[in-house]
Amino acid sequence: MRVRPILILGIDVISENPKKFAVVSWFNGRLERKGEFTLYRLIRFIQSKRPDIIALDSVTELGDDLRKFLRALPSGTKLVQVTGRPGEQRSLQSLAKEHGIRTFDRFDPYEEAKLSALLASKGVGYEVLAFEDEVIIKVTRGRSHGKGGWSQDRYRKRVHNLVRDKVREIEEGLRRADIPFDLETEERDYGLARGEFRVYAAREELAGLIRPMRGGDVEVRIQPVERAELGFAPLRGEEAIRERRSIIVGIDPGITVGIAVIDLSGNIVALHSERNMPVGEVFRFISEIGHPLVVATDVSPAPGFVEKIARSFKANLFVPRESLRVQDKNELLRDLGVSVDDDHQRDALAAAYKAYLRLKPKLEHVDARLREAGLSKKADEVKALVIQGYNLGEAMQRVALRERSRAEEKPEEARRQGPDVEQYLRRIHELERRIGFLERENAELREIIKEQRKTIGRLERRIADYDEEVRRKVLRERELEAKVKRIEALEKQLHEAKAVIERLSRDLVQVKRMNVVEIRGSAVPLKVMNVLSWRELERLEREIGVKRGDVLFVVNPAGAGRAIAEELVEKGIRALITEKPLPESVRVVLREAHVPFFTGDELDVKRVDEFAVVERETLEKAIDELLARWEEEDKEEEAERLLRLVEEYRIERMKELRRRAEGESKHR
Structure with a gap:
């Protein structure tokens, strides 16, 4: 049986800031020094080569970038800590000696990387487990349905059916492979809007069984579940024993x-x-x-x-x-x-x-x-x-x-x-190199500070020369700012005055129209009120004036009461015309005061904007007829009242005569 070639990358930290790594590869017994890599270049290199194992002496060397590094590893690539589980670690040198590997300079990062690769090739170390043996598979629609219309509705239903079919396909595949899972779905339009599987298997077990999908009507996303804490599993059972x-x-x-x-x-x-x-x-x-x-x-x-x-x-x-x-x-x-x-x-x-x-x-x-x-x-x-x-x-x-x-x-x-102690000695060696670098950097920065001080002195002299000019400029700017504010205030006053003039001009035009109609005598101008209220009456008096003998037109009298009606009677208006019926309390007051009231439909009122007129002949005739009817009604009411008084007197007289007759009969 032919054994598949194995690629192992051994890595070790060269410097912390910026973070750089020494990389050595082991491929079927052959070692090769790959060079110096930043973290970003190392990740790109690993993703292109897809090694079987990344070996290092301690994952703490990756620091805060450990989780990011683990997420970036290709499927099938293991990160191995060759020195053992946390708390049970041994030095690289002692492990190398135990497995018959010669060691040289323990402070050389490339030597450390080489030892890590060789030990991993012998099955020494623990695999770092960042993910649970669980995977989340999400099946959703791939793009927006858009807005409105039958076509969008049909498309939405079609996509939800496709999501349902994909969920069923994945479910059947997992059941055939005898992989345990849980499934949650969201139904929509007799289909599914989404489906979420929690599969109890490693990501590698799903390779070839379920493929991610992007960009179409349906999307399938596969996400491994991260562990809350990193786990460590031995590369070979012997290491754990x-x-x-x-x-x-x-x-x-x-x-x-x-x-x-x-x-x-x-x-x-x-x-x-x-x-x-x-x-x-x-x-x-x-x-x-x-x-x-x-x-x-x-x-x-x-x-x-x-x-x-x-x-x-x-x-x-x-x-x-x-x-x-x-x-x-x-x-x-x-x-x-x-x-x-x-x-x-x-x-x-x-x-x-x-x-x-x-x-x-x-x-x-x-x-x-x-x-x-x-x-x-x-x-x-x-x-x-x-x-x-x-x-x-x-x-x-x-x-x-x-x-x-x-x-x-x-x-x-x-x-x-x-x-x-070796890791501390290595750290001391690294810090010594770092101190040398910082000392050189410090000398360079001191020279830069000298130059900057000279520049600052030159600029301070120039500032002193321009100080007076700047002061005068600031005074001019302040004076200009005050004038600008004054202009803004005057412009605001002018705008308000124009608004008042415009309103008064409209009122004047209306008054002139009403005067023209009055002079001609063919029609009677009506003074218009939107509602029958005290505020609207005050507005009418302020803008046009209300005098005895005026005829008022009210658009909506609803909500008016006796007080406002009595005020109109006291002002001596001749008649009140409304677009809608008057409240009963207002009708009673006007009827008692013999002030006629009508609706606009009864008199055929002509109205344009806030200007209304009625034919004089029609108004006079309606007023005369209403007053005559009221006078007739008053006479009838008076006659009825007199008849009631006579009847009441007759009844009382009869009662009195009956009482007298009864008294005389008792005396006899």
């Missing part, structure tokens, strides 16, 4: 996830179950306990969720030949003599213990050989290597060599009085 407890993990996937952890001696370490537990939380829960060598399930074939966890830890996957029956699971728990909180913990524990039973004969053989060789203290580490695929002799040899290497490092580390 010597640092962390080796464990066997059983997992029961579903809405409620069950997790069981046992050690290599068959002891139960942890039991846990949780509803809606995401993949990232499962990974973190297990990582806090130890490094899983085996991830087990109780069903066959293995669920995709369990396979994903096993791949994440580079662990062996245990699948029973056939799914375990409930009876078998309960029997295993009785043998262990433990109780569980729910069925999910039971299933997970049964899977883990079944995997342990499968490995137990091999592990017991390892224990026996280690007791003979006097290496019982390193039993778990040797067992872990055997489970990883090493034969027993190789595993024992590796553990022995590692112990010898650590024993040689301890005196040196004691002399350093710290876990890793």
